[in-house]
Amino acid sequence: MGEQQQVKFPQQVVDEYNALGVDLPALFSAGHLGTRMGVQILEASADRVVGTMPVEGNTQPYGLLHGGASAVLAETLGSVGSMLHGGVSKIAVGVDLNCTHHRGVRSGLVTGVATPVHRGRSTATYEIVISDEEGRRVCSARLTCLLRDARPGDEPPTTTRPTAG
Secondary structure, eight states: OOOOOOOBOOHHHHHHHHTTTOOHHHHOOSHHHHHHTTOEEEEEOSSOEEEEEESTTSBOTTSSBOHHHHHHHHHHHHHHHHHHHHOTTEEEEEEEEEEEEOOOOOSSEEEEEEEEEEEOSSEEEEEEEEEOTTSOEEEEEEEEEEEEEOOTTOOOOOSSSOOOO
16 A cells, blocks of 8 residues: 655644754654555645545455445545644544545546634634545535543654554
8 A cells, every 4th residue: 555655744833843853744644544545635724634445355245345435535534634623732632523425436546625613712613625536526525523631641643552543
Protein backbone atom coordinates (compact mmCIF):
# COMPACT_ATOMS: atom_id res chain seq x y z
CA MET A 1 0.00 0.00 0.00
CA GLY A 2 3.03 2.21 -0.23
CA GLU A 3 4.85 4.71 1.90
CA GLN A 4 3.02 7.46 3.73
CA GLN A 5 3.34 10.69 1.75
CA GLN A 6 4.39 13.91 3.42
CA VAL A 7 1.28 15.66 4.74
CA LYS A 8 0.84 19.35 3.94
CA PHE A 9 0.06 21.20 7.20
CA PRO A 10 -0.38 24.97 7.58
CA GLN A 11 2.91 26.46 8.82
CA GLN A 12 1.29 27.91 11.97
CA VAL A 13 0.18 24.39 12.97
CA VAL A 14 3.66 22.99 12.36
CA ASP A 15 5.13 25.83 14.43
CA GLU A 16 2.67 25.20 17.29
CA TYR A 17 3.69 21.55 17.51
CA ASN A 18 7.39 22.36 17.01
CA ALA A 19 7.21 24.62 20.08
CA LEU A 20 6.32 21.49 22.07
CA GLY A 21 9.18 19.53 20.52
CA VAL A 22 6.91 17.55 18.18
CA ASP A 23 7.85 17.23 14.49
CA LEU A 24 4.24 16.85 13.32
CA PRO A 25 4.92 16.13 9.61
CA ALA A 26 7.50 13.47 10.49
CA LEU A 27 5.29 11.72 13.04
CA PHE A 28 1.86 11.98 11.46
CA SER A 29 0.06 9.01 9.96
CA ALA A 30 -3.46 7.73 9.39
CA GLY A 31 -2.95 5.31 12.31
CA HIS A 32 -2.47 1.56 12.16
CA LEU A 33 -5.86 0.78 10.61
CA GLY A 34 -5.61 3.60 8.08
CA THR A 35 -2.10 2.51 7.12
CA ARG A 36 -3.25 -1.10 6.63
CA MET A 37 -6.05 0.16 4.38
CA GLY A 38 -3.76 2.38 2.34
CA VAL A 39 -5.18 5.72 3.55
CA GLN A 40 -2.96 8.62 2.52
CA ILE A 41 -3.48 12.05 4.08
CA LEU A 42 -2.52 14.62 1.44
CA GLU A 43 -3.51 17.92 3.04
CA ALA A 44 -4.48 18.74 6.60
CA SER A 45 -5.74 21.87 8.34
CA ALA A 46 -8.68 22.62 10.63
CA ASP A 47 -10.47 24.03 7.55
CA ARG A 48 -9.93 21.13 5.14
CA VAL A 49 -8.48 17.62 5.25
CA VAL A 50 -7.94 15.64 2.05
CA GLY A 51 -7.03 11.97 1.83
CA THR A 52 -7.20 9.01 -0.52
CA MET A 53 -7.71 5.26 -0.19
CA PRO A 54 -7.43 2.47 -2.77
CA VAL A 55 -10.51 0.40 -3.50
CA GLU A 56 -8.36 -2.71 -3.99
CA GLY A 57 -7.95 -4.52 -0.69
CA ASN A 58 -10.93 -2.68 0.82
CA THR A 59 -13.85 -4.47 -0.85
CA GLN A 60 -16.79 -6.56 0.32
CA PRO A 61 -17.68 -10.00 -1.14
CA TYR A 62 -19.32 -8.51 -4.26
CA GLY A 63 -16.11 -6.70 -5.18
CA LEU A 64 -17.41 -3.24 -4.25
CA LEU A 65 -15.75 -0.77 -1.91
CA HIS A 66 -16.77 -1.85 1.60
CA GLY A 67 -18.98 0.66 3.41
CA GLY A 68 -16.84 0.16 6.51
CA ALA A 69 -13.78 1.19 4.51
CA SER A 70 -15.53 4.43 3.57
CA ALA A 71 -16.33 4.92 7.25
CA VAL A 72 -12.66 4.44 8.18
CA LEU A 73 -11.59 7.05 5.62
CA ALA A 74 -14.31 9.45 6.78
CA GLU A 75 -13.50 9.07 10.49
CA THR A 76 -9.78 9.43 9.84
CA LEU A 77 -10.20 12.68 7.91
CA GLY A 78 -12.77 14.18 10.28
CA SER A 79 -10.68 13.24 13.31
CA VAL A 80 -7.60 14.90 11.85
CA GLY A 81 -9.56 18.11 11.25
CA SER A 82 -10.97 17.97 14.78
CA MET A 83 -7.52 17.37 16.25
CA LEU A 84 -6.08 20.34 14.38
CA HIS A 85 -9.03 22.53 15.41
CA GLY A 86 -8.60 21.54 19.06
CA GLY A 87 -4.87 22.25 18.97
CA VAL A 88 -2.17 20.85 21.17
CA SER A 89 -4.18 21.28 24.39
CA LYS A 90 -7.06 19.02 23.25
CA ILE A 91 -7.56 15.37 22.34
CA ALA A 92 -10.15 14.60 19.64
CA VAL A 93 -12.27 11.48 20.17
CA GLY A 94 -14.97 10.41 17.71
CA VAL A 95 -18.41 10.11 19.33
CA ASP A 96 -20.78 9.95 16.33
CA LEU A 97 -20.28 8.86 12.73
CA ASN A 98 -22.92 8.40 10.06
CA CYS A 99 -22.40 7.46 6.44
CA THR A 100 -24.72 7.39 3.44
CA HIS A 101 -23.41 5.26 0.57
CA HIS A 102 -24.52 6.56 -2.84
CA ARG A 103 -22.81 4.32 -5.39
CA GLY A 104 -20.54 1.32 -5.65
CA VAL A 105 -16.91 1.48 -6.73
CA ARG A 106 -14.96 -1.57 -7.95
CA SER A 107 -11.48 -0.17 -8.62
CA GLY A 108 -9.21 2.83 -8.47
CA LEU A 109 -8.78 5.37 -5.74
CA VAL A 110 -11.39 7.23 -3.71
CA THR A 111 -10.75 10.71 -2.35
CA GLY A 112 -12.27 12.14 0.80
CA VAL A 113 -12.54 15.82 1.67
CA ALA A 114 -13.48 16.82 5.22
CA THR A 115 -14.78 20.32 5.94
CA PRO A 116 -16.08 21.71 9.22
CA VAL A 117 -19.77 22.04 9.96
CA HIS A 118 -19.22 23.15 13.57
CA ARG A 119 -16.05 23.95 15.49
CA GLY A 120 -16.68 24.63 19.15
CA ARG A 121 -14.77 24.42 22.42
CA SER A 122 -15.95 20.92 23.34
CA THR A 123 -17.03 19.36 20.02
CA ALA A 124 -16.18 19.57 16.35
CA THR A 125 -18.32 18.22 13.50
CA TYR A 126 -17.02 17.60 9.98
CA GLU A 127 -18.78 16.69 6.75
CA ILE A 128 -16.76 14.25 4.67
CA VAL A 129 -17.48 13.74 0.96
CA ILE A 130 -15.89 10.68 -0.64
CA SER A 131 -15.69 10.64 -4.44
CA ASP A 132 -14.43 8.24 -7.09
CA GLU A 133 -11.80 9.08 -9.70
CA GLU A 134 -14.49 10.57 -11.97
CA GLY A 135 -15.55 12.97 -9.23
CA ARG A 136 -18.82 11.14 -8.55
CA ARG A 137 -19.97 11.12 -4.91
CA VAL A 138 -19.60 7.66 -3.41
CA CYS A 139 -20.36 8.47 0.23
CA SER A 140 -21.50 11.39 2.38
CA ALA A 141 -20.48 11.20 6.02
CA ARG A 142 -20.62 13.32 9.14
CA LEU A 143 -18.35 12.91 12.16
CA THR A 144 -18.62 14.59 15.54
CA CYS A 145 -15.62 14.49 17.86
CA LEU A 146 -15.47 15.34 21.54
CA LEU A 147 -12.59 17.70 22.28
CA ARG A 148 -11.35 16.88 25.75
CA ASP A 149 -8.49 18.54 27.57
CA ALA A 150 -5.16 16.79 27.14
CA ARG A 151 -3.91 15.34 30.41
CA PRO A 152 -0.35 14.70 31.57
CA GLY A 153 0.80 11.55 29.86
CA ASP A 154 -1.33 12.07 26.75
CA GLU A 155 0.97 11.70 23.80
CA PRO A 156 0.99 13.80 20.64
CA PRO A 157 -0.17 12.06 17.44
CA THR A 158 2.39 9.49 16.38
CA THR A 159 2.64 6.57 14.01
CA THR A 160 2.29 4.18 16.97
CA ARG A 161 -0.58 5.75 18.94
CA PRO A 162 -2.96 8.06 17.09
CA THR A 163 -4.96 10.29 19.45
CA ALA A 164 -7.66 11.29 16.97
CA GLY A 165 -10.60 9.11 16.17
